[in-house]
Amino acid sequence: MTAVTDFAVKLPDGAEKKLADYAGKVLLVVNVASKCGFTPQYTGLEALYRKYKDRGFEILAFPCNQFGAQEPGNAEEIANFCSLTYDVTFPLFGKIEVNGEGADPLYDYLKAAKPGLMGTKAIKWNFTKFLVDREGNPVKRYAPNDTPESLEKDIEKLL
Structure with a gap:
């Protein structure tokens, strides 16, 4: 796989979604959780969207329960929380793992393409973000504490 758009991921209902459907778009890929200190970033993410x-x-x-069990809900509970609490309208996919043996292949690709500080590949926490250009190439990795608002200039450059 040589681009994000080469992958397929799971929707909340378990159906497969080809990321090729997003070809030609600038993407922000983020692992999310409903019970995290960074959860209020949903507001900024929705504003960017x-x-x-x-x-x-x-x-x-991509909801993820690997960090402090901060995303314990099922797909319906996660969708309801995001919609009712933060009026989220961007796509939520099926719950995944981002680290370890069960890591989703998309995240293995993103981590290899854009390692974290000092070359570490592991995702450190929820709300790690990857910016992807219109060709499906990962451009930049952002830490969980990087606010959505702080990404705006980078997004504008790619648009």
């Missing part, structure tokens, strides 16, 4: 979606920007959110 609404501001830039008409210019070819998409946020792909």
